[in-house]
Amino acid sequence: MIVLKRLKLRNFLSHGNSEIDFPLGVTVIVGPNGAGKTAIMDAVIHAFLGFEKDVKTRGESVDDLIRRGANEAEVSLTFEANNREYLVQWIRTKGGRVEASLRRSDLGYIARSAKQVRQEILKLLELDSKTLLNSIFIRQGEITNLVEVTPADRKKLIGRMIGIDAFEKAWENMREIINHVEGLK
Incomplete structure (x- = not known):
């Protein structure tokens, strides 16, 4: 952020x-x-x-x-x-x-x-x-730019604007660690 x-x-x-x-x-x-x-x-x-x-x-x-x-x-x-x-x-x-x-x-x-x-x-x-x-x-x-982008781009843009992307990255990293640990069992 x-x-x-x-x-x-x-x-x-x-x-x-x-x-x-x-x-x-x-x-x-x-x-x-x-x-x-x-x-x-x-x-x-x-x-x-x-x-x-x-x-x-x-x-x-x-x-x-x-x-x-x-x-x-x-x-x-x-x-x-x-x-x-x-x-x-x-x-x-x-x-x-x-x-x-x-x-x-x-x-x-x-x-x-x-x-x-x-x-x-x-x-x-x-x-x-x-x-x-x-x-x-x-x-x-330019409010129309936000309306005209694809839903995926809009989600990504708004996520970056409010900092959600950092939480999504952390969640992905956590999921990788969990999968790795479960694979060691």
């Missing part, structure tokens, strides 16, 4: 310089239209998948994610996965230069290029980019 801890935004969409802490439990983001609520969720997606052309959150070009008047945008996310804390950081300049890094709190840097960071995160989270996009949140106007 993924636990978001802190999101830092610099010149990302409507955010000049913002820090958002995610306490344990349910986090509710409220505010008037245009205040940047959806931008926070877009930033979480870009923190996990980077500023790549295939990561579309609003249909805009990647450079449109950079706040008007700024030359670069930065997204940093501290999160926990598999009981370990990570910090992922992406910087995108107008014109296309991308810097990326992924650090684990007890090891230091484990990836320092956009490609490596994206691969490590997808491997760490055991998701492909499409499933990750759909499991973070249901974006505005």
Whole structure:
């Protein structure tokens, strides 16, 4: 299961310089239209998948994610996965230069290029980019994605969203152990 801890935004969409802490439990983001609520969720997606052309959150070009008047945008996310804390950081300049890094709190840097960071995160989270996009949140106007996927994919997606998949893995492992022990009798 993924636990978001802190999101830092610099010149990302409507955010000049913002820090958002995610306490344990349910986090509710409220505010008037245009205040940047959806931008926070877009930033979480870009923190996990980077500023790549295939990561579309609003249909805009990647450079449109950079706040008007700024030359670069930065997204940093501290999160926990598999009981370990990570910090992922992406910087995108107008014109296309991308810097990326992924650090684990007890090891230091484990990836320092956009490609490596994206691969490590997808491997760490055991998701492909499409499933990750759909499991973070249901974006505005995309509730139909959850309705249109096959029942098996929907079950898998919802299971990952609420953490049931970890229990299913544990149950499978327990069943293997029981079968092995019974085979020794």
